[in-house]
Amino acid sequence: MNSTNVSASCQEVQMKESDFFVSKTNLESHISYVNRDFCQMSGYQESELLGQTYDLVRHELVPHSIYNLMWEHLNAEEEFFGYIVNRNKNDSYYWAFLNVTPCYENNQLIGYFSVQREPSQQALQAIKPLYTKMCQVERQATAAQLLPLSSAVLWRVITKEYKNYAEFVLSL
Numbered sequence: 001m002n003s004t005n006v007s008a009s010c011q012e013v014q015m016k017e018s019d020f021f022v023s024k025t026n027l028e029s030h031i032s033y034v035n036r037d038f039c040q041m042s043g044y045q046e047s048e049l050l051g052q053t054y055d056l057v058r059h060e061l062v063p064h065s066i067y068n069l070m071w072e073h074l075n076a077e078e079e080f081f082g083y084i085v086n087r088n089k090n091d092s093y094y095w096a097f098l099n100v101t102p103c104y105e106n107n108q109l110i111g112y113f114s115v116q117r118e119p120s121q122q123a124l125q126a127i128k129p130l131y132t133k134m135c136q137v138e139r140q141a142t143a144a145q146l147l148p149l150s151s152a153v154l155w156r157v158i159t160k161e162y163k164n165y166a167e168f169v170l171s172l
């Protein structure tokens with residue numbers, strides 16, 4: 001597609017340093033809380049987001065294996081850090097640095113809490129080509145091979161210089 005065909009609504013928008021997008025989900029990943037900043041960026045009313053899943057804002061620039069890794073952390077009741085892209089209601093999109101943590105009440109897991117902050121440009125320079133490669137691998141893989149092959153691309157980068165994913169992602 002050449003640039004004259006790109007609709008203004010598909011443009012990337014940047015988070016600001018002061019932006020702090022907070023949301024919470026129940027255990028079934030249905031959104032139970034969103035702050036005003038999140039609503040403003042997404043273009044959705046709070047009432048349009050509550051009770052929904054993040055499918056509403058899911059963007060195909062993020063590999064499935066990244067969200068799979070996120071769920072591996074959450075299922076082990078560990079927090080997760082990662083770079084994501086979300087699609088807004090008007091089809092614009094933004095990159096964010098995401099932190100998701102398990103939420104407890106009376107020592108019982110009741111859901112998850114997430115904060116999105118402005119990602120550094122330096123981190124995105126490393127992440128964008130990596131995600132492009134992972135998404136390319138996922139598009140070409142069979143359903144059974146999609147996660148292992150895409151994760152292998154990520155682990156090749158991590159094992160070169162880092163001990164684990166957390167060390168990698170927090171070093172960017």
Ligand SMILES: Cc1cc2nc3c(=O)[nH]c(=O)nc-3n(C[C@H](O)[C@H](O)[C@H](O)COP(=O)(O)O)c2cc1C
Nearest residue numbers: 025029054055057058059064067086100112113114
């Ligand atoms: C607290 C929390 C926040 C999340 N935030 C987002 C988000 O902003 N965007 C998104 O696409 N997925 C988010 N997810 C992940 C989604 O629930 C879901 O796993 C993902 O969109 C599905 O990816 P898949 O298409 O690879 O299965 C979040 C999950 C949790 C628990």
